[in-house]
Amino acid sequence: MSSAGPASGCDAPPVGVDGILRERGQREVFCGLTGIIWLHRKIQDAFFLVVGSRTCAHLLQSAAGVMVFAEPRFGTAIIEEKDLAGLADANEELDRVVNRLLARRPDIKLLFLVGSCPSEVIKLDLSRAAQRLNSRFLPNVRVLNYSGSGIETTFTQGEDACLSALVPDLAFSSEKQLMIVGSLPDIVEDQLTRLLGDLGIGKVVSLPARKAGQMPGVGPNTKYLLAQPFLAETGTALDKRGAEHLPALFPFGAEGTTAWLHAAAQAFGVPEARFEQVIAGPRERARKGLALYREKLAGKRIFFMPDSQLEVPLARFLAGELGMELVEVGTPYLHKGHLIDELAALPPGTMISEGQDVDKQLDRVRAARPDLTVCGLGLANPLEKEGLSTKWAIELVFSPIHGYEQAGDLAELFSRPLHRRDLLRV
Amino acid sequence: MQLTVWTYEGPPHVGAMRVATGMRDLHYVLHAPQGDTYADLLFTMIERRDHRPPVTYTTFQARDLGKDTAELFKTAARDAYDRFQPQAMIVGSSCTAELIQDDPHGLSLTMGLPCPVIPLELPSYSRKENWGASETFYQIVRTLADKERKPLPAVGENGPRRPRANLLGPTALGFRHRDDVAEITRLLGDLGIDVNLVAPMGSSPADIAGIGEADFNICLYPEIAAQACSWLERTFRQKTVKTVPIGLLATREFVSEVCAVAGLPVPTDLDQGRMGWWSRSIDSTYLTGKRVFIFGDGTHAVAAARVASEELGFKVVGLGCYNREFAREVRAAAEKYGVEPLISDDYLAVEEAIEAAAPELVLGTQMERHIAKRLRLPCAVISAPVHVQDFPARHSPQMGFEGANVLFDTWVHPLVMGLEEHLLTMFREDFEFSDAAGPSHLGGHASSAPAAAASTAEPAGEVATIEQSAPATTEIGGWTSEALAELGKIPFFVRGKARRNTERYASEHGVTTITRDTLYEAKSHYAR
Numbered sequence: 001m002s003s004a005g006p007a008s009g010c011d012a013p014p015v016g017v018d019g020i021l022r023e024r025g026q027r028e029v030f031c032g033l034t035g036i037i038w039l040h041r042k043i044q045d046a047f048f049l050v051v052g053s054r055t056c057a058h059l060l061q062s063a064a065g066v067m068v069f070a071e072p073r074f075g076t077a078i079i080e081e082k083d084l085a086g087l088a089d090a091n092e093e094l095d096r097v098v099n100r101l102l103a104r105r106p107d108i109k110l111l112f113l114v115g116s117c118p119s120e121v122i123k124l125d126l127s128r129a130a131q132r133l134n135s136r137f138l139p140n141v142r143v144l145n146y147s148g149s150g151i152e153t154t155f156t157q158g159e160d161a162c163l164s165a166l167v168p169d170l171a172f173s174s175e176k177q178l179m180i181v182g183s184l185p186d187i188v189e190d191q192l193t194r195l196l197g198d199l200g201i202g203k204v205v206s207l208p209a210r211k212a213g214q215m216p217g218v219g220p221n222t223k224y225l226l227a228q229p230f231l232a233e234t235g236t237a238l239d240k241r242g243a244e245h246l247p248a249l250f251p252f253g254a255e256g257t258t259a260w261l262h263a264a265a266q267a268f269g270v271p272e273a274r275f276e277q278v279i280a281g282p283r284e285r286a287r288k289g290l291a292l293y294r295e296k297l298a299g300k301r302i303f304f305m306p307d308s309q310l311e312v313p314l315a316r317f318l319a320g321e322l323g324m325e326l327v328e329v330g331t332p333y334l335h336k337g338h339l340i341d342e343l344a345a346l347p348p349g350t351m352i353s354e355g356q357d358v359d360k361q362l363d364r365v366r367a368a369r370p371d372l373t374v375c376g377l378g379l380a381n382p383l384e385k386e387g388l389s390t391k392w393a394i395e396l397v398f399s400p401i402h403g404y405e406q407a408g409d410l411a412e413l414f415s416r417p418l419h420r421r422d423l424l425r426v
Numbered sequence: 427m428q429l430t431v432w433t434y435e436g437p438p439h440v441g442a443m444r445v446a447t448g449m450r451d452l453h454y455v456l457h458a459p460q461g462d463t464y465a466d467l468l469f470t471m472i473e474r475r476d477h478r479p480p481v482t483y484t485t486f487q488a489r490d491l492g493k494d495t496a497e498l499f500k501t502a503a504r505d506a507y508d509r510f511q512p513q514a515m516i517v518g519s520s521c522t523a524e525l526i527q528d529d530p531h532g533l534s535l536t537m538g539l540p541c542p543v544i545p546l547e548l549p550s551y552s553r554k555e556n557w558g559a560s561e562t563f564y565q566i567v568r569t570l571a572d573k574e575r576k577p578l579p580a581v582g583e584n585g586p587r588r589p590r591a592n593l594l595g596p597t598a599l600g601f602r603h604r605d606d607v608a609e610i611t612r613l614l615g616d617l618g619i620d621v622n623l624v625a626p627m628g629s630s631p632a633d634i635a636g637i638g639e640a641d642f643n644i645c646l647y648p649e650i651a652a653q654a655c656s657w658l659e660r661t662f663r664q665k666t667v668k669t670v671p672i673g674l675l676a677t678r679e680f681v682s683e684v685c686a687v688a689g690l691p692v693p694t695d696l697d698q699g700r701m702g703w704w705s706r707s708i709d710s711t712y713l714t715g716k717r718v719f720i721f722g723d724g725t726h727a728v729a730a731a732r733v734a735s736e737e738l739g740f741k742v743v744g745l746g747c748y749n750r751e752f753a754r755e756v757r758a759a760a761e762k763y764g765v766e767p768l769i770s771d772d773y774l775a776v777e778e779a780i781e782a783a784a785p786e787l788v789l790g791t792q793m794e795r796h797i798a799k800r801l802r803l804p805c806a807v808i809s810a811p812v813h814v815q816d817f818p819a820r821h822s823p824q825m826g827f828e829g830a831n832v833l834f835d836t837w838v839h840p841l842v843m844g845l846e847e848h849l850l851t852m853f854r855e856d857f858e859f860s861d862a863a864g865p866s867h868l869g870g871h872a873s874s875a876p877a878a879a880a881s882t883a884e885p886a887g888e889v890a891t892i893e894q895s896a897p898a899t900t901e902i903g904g905w906t907s908e909a910l911a912e913l914g915k916i917p918f919f920v921r922g923k924a925r926r927n928t929e930r931y932a933s934e935h936g937v938t939t940i941t942r943d944t945l946y947e948a949k950s951h952y953a954r
Contacts, residue, residue: 026502027485031461051427053521053550058436059464077427081552084525093427100429117459117522120488150461151488151522359509378466378478385476 019349020334025357028378029307029332031150032158033116034063038398039162040073042183045109045212048074049101050148051094051126052116063394073108075101079118090124091132098133102141109140110212112162115147142212144169154332156230156308156397159183163207166215167237170207173217177203178264179243181235182228185400186210192227192251192403195261198278201268207234218243223267225260227251227402229342230309232335249341251402252410253317254286259341282404289408290321296415298323303365305375306330306356307393314374314396314410316345322411326350327370330361372417389417432773432793434748434811438548438558439520440465445562445650446516447479447598448627452566453512455503457495457523457530460485472814473599482506484523496528500537503530507539514570514631515539516562518546542631544569554771556649556723556749559597563626564653572635573661589688590620591667592640594655595647596627601726601810603627605823606646610671613826616696617681619688626650638662642687646670646825648725649749672729674701674737674830699827701834705738713838717923719744719785721768721776721794722809724752726824728759730789730808733833735763744768744783746776748791773797784922787841792816802918804840904932905940912942927952 033056036048050056057076064072077097082088094113102108111133113126126145133143146165148158163181178201180192189206196204205216207224220242226235229250239245248263249256258279265275302324304311311331318324326346330353336343346352353361358379365373365388373383373390380390391414401410439456446454447469456462463483469475484502486495503517517530531545544565548558580586593610596603604627611621622640623633637658642665645655655666665687671680678698685692704710718740720730724747734740746768747756753769760767768779777797780788788798788805792813798805807816808824823829905913909928916924924945931948932940 025485025505026463026483027460028463028466029460030464031459033461034464054430054433054435054437054554055439055462055521055550057430057433058440059461061432062464062468072431076430078430079427079551081549083427084551088427090427097427097429117461118525121491121522121525149488150459151486151491154460359505376467377471378463379470381470381474381476382478 019351021351021353023353023355023357023360025355025360027154027332027356028305028358028376029356030063030155030376031059031117032148032153032155032161033059033114033150034155035148035158035162036060036074036114037064039159039183039208042210043110043208043212044210045107046073046112047101047105047108047110048112048114049098050074050076050114050116051119051124052076052079052114053118054078056116056118073105079122084122090122091129094124094129095133098143102137109142111137111141111143112165113143113145114162115145115149117149117151120147120149120151142169154309156228156310157233157333159228160231160233163231164233164237166208167218167234167241170215170241171217172241173219174221175203175217175219176221177205177216177223178268179216179218179222179224179238180204180206181224181226181238182231183208184227184402188400188402188406191405192261195278195282195404196264199261199265199268199270199275201264201270223264225264226338228310229313229335229338230333232333232338235338247338247341249316249345250313252313253321253407254283254290254404255321256313256317257286257402257404257407258283279404286404286407290411292408293411293415294322296418297411299325300371300418301325301327301368302414303327303368303370303373304329304331305361305365305373305379305393306332306353307374307376308397309333309335310393310396311374312339312342312346312352315350316342317410318414319347319350320345321407322414324414327368328353328361328364330354330356332356372414389421391417428772430773434771434773434791434793435555436465436468437521437550438553438555438561439518439546439550440468441555441558441560441650442516442518442546442548442562443469443479443481444555444559444597444599445566445626446481447475448596448600449480449566449625449629449631451513451630451632452480453506453510453515454479454481455499455506455515455517455530455534456481456483456520457499457518457528458483458485458520459487459522462520462522469598472812473817474814475598479598480510480512486523491526495523495526496533499528499530499533503534503537503539507541512541512631514542514544514566516544516546516566518548519550521550524550542569554749557751559650560653563594563597563650564657566626566631567634567637567654568657570631570634571637571658571661573638575636575638576662577639577641588618588620589642589690590622590640591684591688592622592637592643592658592664593624593646594643595645595649595651596624597647597650598627599810599812600627600647600650601808601812601816602822602824603647604817605821606825606829608821609823609826609828610644610646613671613677613681614684617684617688617693618690619684638664640664642667644684649723649752670725670729671825672726672829673733673833674698674827676729676732677826677830697827699831701737701827701830704831704834710738710838713841714739716740716787716841717743717783717785718787718789719780719783719794720808721746721748721780721788721790723747723749724756726809728752728755730833731759731763733830734789734837737830738834738837740787743785744779746770746779748776784926786920786923787837789837806837806840904929904938906942909940909942909945912945924949 040048083090115126130143130145144165146161193204209215218241222243223246224243225246246263246267249259251257251260311329315326315329319326328351334354374393383390400406446452466479469479482502484498517534534543596607643655644667645651658664667683669680669683671677718734720727727747731742731745735742742763745760745765748771757767788794788803789808791809795805928945928948
């Protein structure tokens with residue numbers, strides 16, 4: 001199990017941009033368990049069993065928009081007094097819960113045991129539990145484990161932990177292939193795969209796949225593109241399997257998507273003329289889509305509270321392609337390796353903050369009075385009440401925003417609060 | 427370990443947050459990791475609160491665990507005092523901090539904070555949200571109530587004064603607490619009674635100090651206020667009004683009890699709303715004997731059972747609660763209605779019980795609303811846990827005479843209406859009356875696809891297929907295809923009951939093959 005992985009890279013001096021503000025105080029962010037909300041839909045035959053407390057279960061149901069699905073593919077094994085007091089053997093209890101669960105859900109092929117704050121603190125060894133359960137349930141069900149605990153992971157880091165748990169389990173493949181890494185909405189994944197195919201890149205695979213049995217192989221002839229900026233551990237795990245990372249801007253907006261595809265085109269020896277020919281149409285559509293919102297957003301001042309780690313690439317997109325002014329770009333962690341191109345593409349002197357001291361940061365929001373503040377759900381209504389327009393950060397994780405065809409939609413997400421403010425007379 | 431899909435209650439510190447967020451000038455310092463800050467959104471999103479809950483989380487991380495998490499707590503507490511200047515603070519641990527045993531209470535004592543600090547011991551691995559709210563409110567009252575402050579003399583310089591009551595129990599994120607308080611305050615005003623204090627909702631620590639100045643207490647939400655009320659009874663000799671005024675009859679009894687405690691005559695000219703007449707009016711005849719399944723917190727469930735049974739003429743076919751602390755009250759009520767009480771916080775067990783009872787209406791929480799949707803049963807929400815829809819823009823109390831009006835509307839409207847019910851029964855094969863169409867006045871539900879999982883309400887299509895492809899002698903689960911086809915002609919909202927009754931009749935009478943005749947024999951056997 002990883003221990004506070006991304007934190008280890010924080011001490012190095014900033015690359016490309018100076019004056020990064022690092023804060024240690026109260027953080028107002030989700031823990032990594034929250035990633036289960038989209039991951040359990042992405043991998044259709046996987047189940048996520050959180051081993052945690054009533055708080056974990058309550059978080060999942062609150063973050064899931066309160067019970068949208070009749071029976072989701074996630075659940076919580078709630079640790080009780082007797083498990084802590086040693087009256088019951090926690091491992092036996094866990095086996096009992098897993099037995100009951102798998103008996104109820106014979107359709108499940110992949111089970112993640114997900115560690116939480118309490119399970120980490122009482123040092124319940126879920127990797128050993130997974131081994132033990134594998135010896136009983138393989139080949140029908142594969143059991144893996146990762147930690148989504150709030151003492152180790154922030155929000156989207158939960159997906160990173162989940163995917164990096166998948167990597168050692170991937171089959172070896174010596175085939176020449178391109179891997180898209182990061183869970184994308186199915187339609188976006190299909191669009192990007194199609195474009196890469198049109199470029200003449202033979203085999204394009206995705207991690208995660210939509211089914212447990214269809215996870216891609218990996219090996220020295222695998223080159224991978226990260227679709228999300230929060231996959232530090234997953235990248236490291238893929239590197240260990242011999243795969244090669246293709247550094248690029250992230251595929252947000254017309255320019256970001258072009259740069260992302262271009263990195264793949266270069267690595268696979270696609271001629272420039274072919275590249276231009278394939279992307280010209282969709283890139284033009286994306287630019288047209290963006291033009292609609294540029295007028296509304298250009299010159300508007302935006303403040304990012306730290307949330308999903310999407311902040312830096314989105315800020316680059318909003319400043320570069322829509323002319324917005326960046327007041328502050330807050331991010332829970334700054335992975336300078338994966339963000340090197342993004343940081344370089346930000347306007348010089350952009351104020352970046354890493355970590356959080358929420359009350360102090362809110363003081364800065366109030367002092368700056370930005371036109372738009374991107375923040376978590378706990379802060380949005382209070383800021384609106386103070387007359388500050390907000391954009392829920394979580395929507396950026398739940399909506400299709402990558403690639404050419406979604407560039408306009410992404411801009412619309414930022415323009416909607418401003419449009420609504422202009423519209424309302426109440 | 428308990429396997430949970432959905433939970434009815436959050437952890438106990440969320441109960442404490444509901445108390446703190448309902449109050450003013452109180453601050454909660456919670457020793458907790460960063461993920462626990464999700465709880466803020468319950469208040470800002472579900473209840474649309476326009477301020478952050480008054481909670482500071484220490485948000486310790488893995489790397490802090492080896493170092494000094496206690497120091498982190500002290501820094502957070504000091505910063506919170508300096509920034510928010512509360513009149514009092516509550517301090518405690520969430521589930522994870524409970525395991526690292528930093529003792530927020532002891533730490534805060536050594537800090538010499540310039541306001542009262544109330545320590546909370548909320549055991550996360552054995553208790554839940556309501557218990558946490560109750561314990562928090564009790565500790566706040568116990569610590570802050572000024573024992574020197576007593577009611578003013580009943581007769582002062584200007585003659586006799588109006589009696590004064592405390593309204594206790596409403597919190598942030600409570601089911602209709604906002605509207606109940608407004609309604610009961612108005613009702614008390616009509617009776618000639620002043621409200622001394624509403625708490626926790628809307629009160630400050632300074633207000634709590636004067637809690638003893640009321641002549642008596644009204645325990646609106648026993649889940650949260652019963653413990654505090656009993657302490658006040660012992661300490662200040664304040665009587666407690668215990669009738670929960672949900673429903674017409676309960677509200678009348680509440681008025682009598684309040685007047686008796688306050689030493690006032692019961693007025694004869696109170697406006698009692700329309701609910702009584704609406705229910706007696708001839709249009710409501712079709713409500714008679716509607717089978718209703720009720721589940722919620724103990725207080726709301728018991729109250730709903732009485733309203734359903736005595737005020738609307740429904741038949742209670744299931745009754746239960748998720749909070750074990752009120753199991754005794756629910757068991758007593760269940761005995762009265764002749765049903766097996768369901769005391770469980772296992773959502774799947776509740777779903778099974780509803781499916782087995784095959785009710786025509788479900789009164790429950792947001793969980794039961796989802797279950798009912800899946801089983802294609804009408805449903806109204808009567809209890810927490812809450813959802814954004816449980817905070818309507820309009821005034822919509824559950825308590826008092828207006829509350830009774832609201833109950834009538836919200837419980838009756840989801841049902842198929844009287845005349846439509848007859849037509850559905852008579853012209854079952856009319857293509858536009860197909861099951862998928864649902865009640866015509868609920869347009870939004872009309873196109874909803876039949877839920878495949880619902881065994882009590884299988885789609886008509888399945889029955890039709892059987893009818894066409896199989897000879898009349900084929901047996902499926904003991905049913906001949908002919909009998910199954912006949913069953914399919916019964917409107918969906920009573921089909922579950924018909925199937926269940928027929929199968930029970932068959933097994934009790936040793937019938938192995940259910941024919942069309944068996945169906946009608948069972949019908950006459952169980953005729954109501």
